[in-house]
Amino acid sequence: MSDTEHAYDHTTVERRWQDRWDDEGVYRTPDDAEDPTYVLGMYPYPSGKLHMGHVRNYTITDAYARFRRMCGDDVLHPMGWDAFGLPAENAAKERDTNPHDWTMDCIDTMREQMRSMGFGYDWEREITTCTPDYYRWNQWLFTRFHEEGLVERRDADVNWCSSCETVLADEQVEGDAELCWRCDTPVEQRELDQWFLAITEYADELLDSIDELEGWPDSVRQMQRNWIGRQEGTRLPFEVQDPDGDDHGTVEAFTTRADTAYGATFFALAPGHEITQAVAERDDDVAHFVEEEADPDGEEPNGVATDLTATNPVTGEELPVYVADFVLSDVGTGALMGVPGHDERDHEFASALGLDIRPVVAPDEDEIPDVSESAYTDDGVVVNSGDYSGLDSETAREQITADTAGAETTTQYRLRDWGISRQRYWGTPIPVVHCDDCGPVMVPDEALPVELPEFINTTGNPLDAAEEWKRATCPDCGDEATRETDTMDTFVDSSWYFLRYVSPELSDAPFDRERSNEWLPVDQYVGGDEHAVMHLLYSRFFTKVLADAEGLAHREPFENLLAQGMVQLDGAKMSKSVGNTVSPQRIVEEYGADTARLFIMEAAQPARDFDWSEQGVRSTRAFLDRLHEQVSALTEGSYDGKRGTTAEYVDSEIDAAVAIAADEYDDLRFNVAVREAQNLSRTLAGYVEYVDAPHAETVERGLNAVVSLLAPVAPHLAEELWTTLGHDEFVAEAAWPAGGDAETATARRDLVENTREDVRDIVDVAGIEDPERIDVTVTPDWKYEALGIAIESDAPNVISELMSEPSIREQGDAAASYGQTLQENREALTRPLDPETEYETLRRAAWLIEREFDAAVRVQTADADDAGHAEPGRPAIDITE
RNA sequence: GCAGGGAUAGCCAAGUUAGGUCAAAGGCGCAGCGUUCAGGGCGCUGUCGUGUAGACGUUCGCAGGUUCGAAUCCUGCUCCCUGCACCA
Structure with missing residues (x-):
């Protein structure tokens, strides 16, 4: 796709800002940050390429993190790699390499892809679970669990996948046919000595405290209740x-x-x-x-x-x-x-x-x-x-x-203890040696980490084949002993990784206790609901054990959880095996990361599934191009008008958009927030087109707002336009724009929209061909007063109360009649905008009616006696042909 | 079977927690108009029915009920989705 049909070259723009953000460390979270807002996406398994699910997941966290930062929060938004696991071993065999090198290559590729998406992570806090610096803490924690009496070794019937040559947790066995979750091989039963973590000790608390997880979706909570099955x-x-x-x-x-x-x-x-x-x-x-x-x-x-x-x-x-x-x-x-x-x-x-x-x-x-x-x-x-x-x-x-x-x-309970033994190479070695005399003995802390030996390409467990590595001495008696060759389930890694981000370099403990107590829990966690049971349940378990054994001050890791929906194609889940995938890389190359991000976010609420649409992507890109042109047009400097009433309308729309978008971002309704930005852009375009000489400051303020509102979702173009608009700082670090309050803004919009609809109704029903003048008359003050009295009053009949007010009584029959109306609707009365605000709002919006009907519009207060049946919230309309 | 979540106009989907400007947001589709306009895109408008002044009538799965007033609360029923399940 050539860039000539676009208003800007996304590749250049996006690279430029990615470099600048890096150079300035915009997304760093200093260790002395005070209780930062912790925004976290479930870290990926480094399979080599980002898919649309990742893009959606991480766009959600990135947008929210950016929004919170603009609101003035310190934000912690880290990323890491769930880097152990069987696919690396399989890939290594296929490609005649080793799991370590293959994994690290994948990580490099995916990190670069994330960078090209513009995700703002603190890469200084990056963690990689397959490095000894990380997995030594798995071993250390295993030892602590052992001290707490939460580790057991026992002979157990286990689910065995003959293809993967490993044991599977119950959760990893799928369906009635009992198939391996990774390779769909039918699972067999075998009896083996296995290491277990006693999650059942915490079954009651894990179950009971689900009730308090109010920031979690009901479906996930219910799945966990079922799983525990008390x-x-x-x-x-x-x-x-x-x-x-x-x-x-x-x-x-x-x-x-x-x-x-x-x-x-x-x-x-x-x-x-x-x-x-x-x-x-x-x-x-x-x-x-x-x-x-x-x-x-x-x-x-x-x-x-x-x-x-x-x-x-x-x-x-x-x-x-x-x-x-x-x-x-x-x-x-x-x-x-x-x-x-x-x-x-x-x-x-x-x-x-x-x-x-x-x-x-x-x-x-x-x-x-x-x-x-x-x-x-x-x-x-x-x-x-x-x-x-x-x-x-x-x-x-x-x-x-x-x-x-x-x-x-x-x-x-239905919940069983968690068998963590895996007969595989690419995982955390379980820190135990087996001694003929002493039995299984924990490797002492000072001898940790037990590092993995070189990979040996064999059909069974490569650790079993690592003869030299297996030889050890017993820590207790000093005799010859043999290393445990089981490695840990990778769900151990992910059960506490959110703690490691807090202090990724710490060398004498898995996490800094004091800082963790301040920074945790994760304020907003986002990921797919395939982890509704396993990962989320194990993380809760670990957090509780660490609270009891290590002085962690939190018993739940994730305050708010969002299970994002799927990105589908023609109603079906994107899947490599079906071949219905859309490559994020291709989209970024053709349309840019901003387009991809914005399309995904405007397509649906984050929890819903939605269909990918190439046409939707194109029109998203078209919007960004138009916005670019709008900003260019402003900076060309030909807007030299005064601030008229139309500009005042635009101003109030800016306030409204800013206020509403803030609320929507806060509630993770990105699609609605983004719509406010797009509508505001449209309003500005309409204004520029309608008036002869637009007021430059108003347009500028409006475009500043549009750019700010879009910055969390389309950050590169936002930076570019922010600079064009004359700002020196990053929009990523700019303050969220000032606006009005959302409630008044909505009330004003409703008034304008209702009034316009009424005019249309009248013109239509009365068959008015060519209206010449439209008079809009705001309610007289006394009706507004009367309404206020009626709302406050608890008298059985308000009419007498109203009549005791001289300013109302002097209205005579009109007052009696309006009082009657109020009395009839006593229970349903709500307070509208005051007449002055109403007048101002309508006066500013008059141009919309003029434009639509090509007629002179006169907005007036009701001091004359022609107020007709104007009521609070409902102006009188008089149309002259 | 158990549990949870649903059912809203042609379709998708807000609204239901705190009953009242809710004939009910938004999007898609469709239709009309506009844009110095082939188309597309973009903008405006319409899209339950009737109506020569902003009204009225009927509607939010079905049937009842509570209330001055129900898409929203209660009861029963039907159907759909998700999770769990020869679970003792």
Whole structure:
């Protein structure tokens, strides 16, 4: 695309200002800044190229950061790299390089792309998680967690991706088909020694304090609640015996419906339960079922009878024990009491196997439900339950739990401890050595960081192949020992990176405590909602642990969270595999970064999805070109008019735009804020075109405002025009322009717009072909006074109160009639602009009506008796043909 | 199934937290006019119905209710989206 069809060369302009900002350190945040506004976009994984999602994400934070800076705040707006992770290993293998070099190359490329977008970061605070300077603190924090008793090593069934050759967190397994989140390979189960962080210790606080996260979207809060999945219930102990009377011990079963204990007609074990395993060894049917038939994903619940019995601890009844595939090892205790009368799934199972189905809960005492066809699952009144009959479900649960030996109320969570072990190279080495005598031992702080060895290209875990690196001595006994070869989940890195920005160079602690206490929490966090659970939950967890263990004064990391919407193409998510992407680089080359940024921001509110539109981009660019021309026209110096009433109108519109845009920016409604700037530009153009000799100062003030209002979103052109307008400083560092208050501004606009619409209505309805003169008469003072009295008054009838006011009484019939109107609308009265402001507003806006109807417009006060039916907020209009 | 969020004029979408200038912002589409005007772009206007002076009528998923007054509050229903789920 040639630049000749544009009013300015974006490449030159954008480079120029990027260089100047760098030279002057405009976006630096000094360490002594006082409680800066902390604006943060989720740091990217350095895949090599920015995509539109990144552009949108970082344009949002950049615009907000710039706006806050113009409002006079100190701002902290840093950027960094989520630089560990599997793709780097894969890429390194493909390209015959190593993860480190590949990652660093990607970072260089992306940093340059960010620079070309004009994002104003404090690059002095840049962090890169794959550098020892960063990941040593992961190790240090791991040790602190260990000291707090929050690290556990245990044998665990883990999700294993055979393609990635690594363990996956539950959150990284997707869908019913259980596919790896990265490569879509079906996930297998394996048993391995794993390192866990005890996030469940904080489950209650993580759940309860969600309520206070008022700056977060409801959807994210709800997802976290679901994920934690707290459930109150009862643990009941069932004695399990085989036919010979041999005891298999007590099996605990968790239930939320202890009130249905009398309805239990069977007991069921998971195929993976240890008793099941024991029985399978001597019982071929059970073995066959476990091996061949059990299908936890199947629609139908399947099961097989055993020769065991379980004693219902509430009733003493002997229940048959089944092995059933709908019982899951990792839910509850892997065993349950079956109550087919009051649980859908148990009902289905009992029906299939011909087991008893008993109603023990009823809607009310005289109405025993028919449970032969389907379960009655609501709470109600307990029946057929011995001494408990007649109690409501809630009370029965409490009573049964209290009366039953060995029963206790417990809380169960869906949330599991966080397995952080990964059998991969490109991550933080877990700082542990294994000693034959002492077992696993923490690497002491002074020996940190445990640095990664050279990359070895192998199919398994490269750390396992690094023989020399693996050799270590035990910190406790000094004997030979072996290094732990697991690395940490990269979500560990991102769980505290927002703290590192505060003091990125600090060498004796991960973060400066005092400064963090002042600078945190992040005031505005922005990112995609694919991180709604994992990253955001882990970050909250880390913050709470650091508050308890390291004196951090905050228990929540992110005060306000914005989950930005997707940039789509034809209604579909942009995706490399589908091939429907738009390259930010191409857009920047063709139209410039300002155009890309402005288009994205005006297209929709930041939380919404929207469609990319090349035509929208073009018209955005056209707007910037017109603005450039507007400024050039002003500086050519041919505007030599006086400040007439039209200019006064323009002035009030400038105030209005500034005030409204400020409110909208503050609430992150960039699309509305930007529209104010564009409308103001339009108003200025209309003014220049309408009057013979525009008033240069007014136009200048207006263009200054337009440029200021656009500066957060289109910063390069804004700087360029700001200079053209004669300013020496950066617009990035300029103060937000002074304006009026948004409420009055809106009231004035409404008055003008309503009046113009009324004129149109009249002309249209009355069929006036060619209006010659239009008289607009503002309300008489006494009506305004009367309205004020009526609003204040709490008398049942205001008319007498109005008539006690001489200035109103002397209006005679008119006063009585208006008083009547007021009385009828008593409850709905609102205070309008005062008559003087109204008069002034309309006088200034008269040119709009003149222009539209090509008629003389006369705005007058109502001191004459021709006020007609003018009312406050509603001038009388008289049109002469 | 559970939970959360929704349903607004041809389409997209504000407004609902604090009921009253709300026939209801803005955008798109469509139509008319203008721009020394092919088109495009840009600007102005219109876009539920009726109406020869700014009015009236009907409307905010469906059905009721509260209120002087409801897009907004309450109850029930229908449908859509998102998350979770053989979760005991």
